[in-house]
Amino acid sequence: MGQSCGTTVLLVEDELFVRMIGADALAEAGYRVIEAGDADEALERLEHGDKVQVLFTDIRMPGTMDGLQLAGEVHRRWPAIRILLTSGDMRPTSAAIPDAGRFLAKPYRFEALSRELDQLLAH
Numbered sequence: 001m002g003q004s005c006g007t008t009v010l011l012v013e014d015e016l017f018v019r020m021i022g023a024d025a026l027a028e029a030g031y032r033v034i035e036a037g038d039a040d041e042a043l044e045r046l047e048h049g050d051k052v053q054v055l056f057t058d059i060r061m062p063g064t065m066d067g068l069q070l071a072g073e074v075h076r077r078w079p080a081i082r083i084l085l086t087s088g089d090m091r092p093t094s095a096a097i098p099d100a101g102r103f104l105a106k107p108y109r110f111e112a113l114s115r116e117l118d119q120l121l122a123h
Contacts, residue, residue: 009032014061040063054081085101102116
C-alpha cells in the first residue's frame with residue numbers, strides 16, 4: 001500500500017469478527033486503525049480529537065444512524081476525511097456517497113481494499 005504510511009483509518013463495523021480482521025489487515029499494511037462498533041462510537045472518537053484521514057464504514061449498522069448517514073455527518077463536520085463505504089447487500093449510487101467517496105462491495109479481498117484506499121488518498 002503506497003499511501004498507508006502515517007494514515008489513520010477509522011474502521012466502523014458492527015460485526016466484531018469482521019472488524020477484527022479488517023483492523024488487523026489494515027494495521028499490517030501500515031495504517032493506524034481506530035475501531036468503532038457503530039456510528040455513535042465513531043462520532044465520539046472523532047469529537048475527541050483522533051486525527052483521521054479515512055472513514056471506512058459498513059452501511060448497515062444498528063444504532064441512531066447507518067453508514068450512509070454517518071458518512072454525510074462526517075463530511076459535513078470534517079470535510080477533509082475521505083470516505084469509503086462497504087456493504088454486502090446494497091450498493092449506493094455514487095451520488096449518494098458524500099464527497100466523491102468510494103464503495104467496496106462485501107465480501108472484499110484485501111487487495112481491493114488496498115486499491116480503494118490508495119485511490120482515495122491520491123486525491
